[in-house]
Amino acid sequence: MPVHHWAEALEDLVHGLVELDFPWVTGQNLVPGGKQLRVHGDPSLSVRCPVYPTGTASIPENDTVKSQAATRLLSWAEPTDGGSMARTSTRASGRATIAHVAAEAGVSRATVSRVMNGLSTVDPAIGERVRAAAAKLSYSPSTVARSLAIGRTQTVAIVVPDLANPMFQETLRGLSRAAAREGYRVLVADSVENPAEEVILAREARRRCDGLVLVAPRMDGAQLEELLPDLAPVVLVNRTTGIPGVPVLAVDYASGIRAMVAHLAQLGHRRIAYVAGPSASAGDRARREGLAHPLPEAAGAEVVVIPCGAMFEDGHSVREEVLRSGVTAAVCFNDVVAMGLLGALHEAGVAVPEQLSVTGFDDIAFARYTSPALTTASVPQTRLGEQAWDRLFALLDGQAPPPDVDINPRLEPRASSGPAPALPSRAFPDAPHRTRHT
Amino acid sequence: MPVHHWAEALEDLVHGLVELDFPWVTGQNLVPGGKQLRVHGDPSLSVRCPVYPTGTASIPENDTVKSQAATRLLSWAEPTDGGSMARTSTRASGRATIAHVAAEAGVSRATVSRVMNGLSTVDPAIGERVRAAAAKLSYSPSTVARSLAIGRTQTVAIVVPDLANPMFQETLRGLSRAAAREGYRVLVADSVENPAEEVILAREARRRCDGLVLVAPRMDGAQLEELLPDLAPVVLVNRTTGIPGVPVLAVDYASGIRAMVAHLAQLGHRRIAYVAGPSASAGDRARREGLAHPLPEAAGAEVVVIPCGAMFEDGHSVREEVLRSGVTAAVCFNDVVAMGLLGALHEAGVAVPEQLSVTGFDDIAFARYTSPALTTASVPQTRLGEQAWDRLFALLDGQAPPPDVDINPRLEPRASSGPAPALPSRAFPDAPHRTRHT
DNA sequence: TTGTACGCGTTATCAA
């Protein structure tokens, strides 16, 4: 009979029948809390006697207890709750631990661990008993304890500058779904476009996880290089860096914007606006550099830069400035800005692309469904998230990551870009508004 | 001199100068790994001597070592790497732990913990020493170990059916930003519209976190009720349940869709299409119920249901069916579907709202910027995420959560809905397409 | 104020 009910065990103990020789109760099956076994005359010798949910008790097998065996037992100190049930716990959690399952099944914790993880071979009968015990107590292992023990969290983090931006959402989605296939989860950290916060956030997020995907287009370069070594394993998206061992997924914004301008030039546009992004953004810098070195096909086309931003509102608010500038086409920083501008033009009755061509960048899912459908440069954002995962996983797995990729945005000509009008749009400052019904 | 270089300590040991009385080295400052201190003639007495990154050594202060003091020392067993540096570790991690910092600063781990957490009062000089040591070793506490010790992860999870849907993205964003303000992070789990996966995913995600926000519009009701108790603390979004203690954030889709139909009826529409969502969706059921009990203002308007879906493509593909149905207005399941339909109508040259009014639902950020701007029913999705956090945090904090909310979508009349045409759109099956330039 | 010792719930190593 390997397991005693605690009352039996106490009885045995009191009557000196077993002399604290319990091969079936070992130190490792202890449960937090439990009852107090007190020794008459010497309170310092009292010892906690853990009691399992099943009602079986564990008597610590050590010298203190053995010395108690030579003494008379006084009483069980009843727990304050009355102790009608044998179930006790100092923590409020109430969740079953591996120790509970071990006690219930009458085996060691190690065996429970083996059964749960199905690693080593276990006696089928024992395995069944353990599984039954686990089911009965509805046990599920603590991921935290597991992570501490094995040194992995099975979680990666992604730091994005703005969760409201569809582009980063797509990256997150690609990462999340790819990581899920490998049993990893994703923690998101949204820096809310605050580069200062970003550094702290990245450090903090990294500490909770096994790896990090960093999307930080606004972060200062020097700061980034200082930060990256502490973040490894880390994958950098939309930025380049000189730090070795950091896979980089770069988008060639320069060539993308060049192709866009060339596209418009070939449609006859000679004066084109670049509706710029946030000045601190690495992506904006890259686009400007691209504009500084146009393709041969774009020869003769002049580009005027109009400062703007990255959001809907920015694009929406820049309409008048674009119209005043006397351009026949507006190349926007991204699709979101382009959509804002498109909306504003629609409200003003400016026909796109008849009077003004408008293009975006990124090819977010919505770009295909604007009216007119938005000409843009396609950046496979979801794929970017997947590729980030491929590299991060390789790093986590001790493999060499796939080579860095330099994504070349693909031009997506749609309905929002058309032949340049004979006269630029400023010739129609008072063009009749289309009827609106509200 | 409280700290010895390990070579010094060894020397002292060999020469019997210190007799293993190192008050500055205690058992608790051990570092994993380290060198082997061997006792001549009795290998069983050998003991591991941890060595700190700083080059100081720790000699375990126990009986085994004391007995060794009575013996001659033979040698340091050199680690296989040659051991030129004193830095050793069995784990590859290389990250500094609290023990390293304690050794470096010459204090106990408890003191380091106190300094790092700024809880108890510490001697300013010691505090400074600890901070310097931490900075030198670029120490940052292990969140995992911390979580295990305090029983909290400072992380919550959100399970969403589809990360590609802007609505859930907004909820995630609201949750993430609100949680961040309280120092919590968010783990995302994307069930990829798979209700079966959802149950497992929710359980799994919950185990890693302190709480859960569940957005599961497609999950079977019975299954949900069985699942919820295991998930507590949990907040349910967009669903109702009878389980007590589970805060619910419900959106009153029924009244929202009623208001929408009434809006169109007042614009003179007499035959209206409901472009339906996924049939398994609780949100679609609610909308249909709303349609079954129209408002008085909508009297005389007939609603035909056209099965569709929840995505762009669904809306895009349903154009012909809508046109054939002879309606003058299409009430779409959500904004995404409406945008798909809007794009398809634009391609076909059908004027919105002159020939056909189109409305959406949710008021995603893009709805304001479609052309024409989309009439929709506004569901404050970001706010929903924030409210979910308020309730989850209250639960985590042991407070009573704020009362359940029943969000009433607010009608947002924009340009995509207008007076009913004299003739329904099917009268213009071959309406001239607007010129497109590509 | 500082240090000791133990608990948190696992996994992993080794001996039986």
Place this chain on the structure above:
DNA sequence: TTGATAACGCGTACAA
């Protein structure tokens, strides 16, 4: 095969 025990890294009563 199974069990005992030491990590894993940190927080925290309690003692000094």
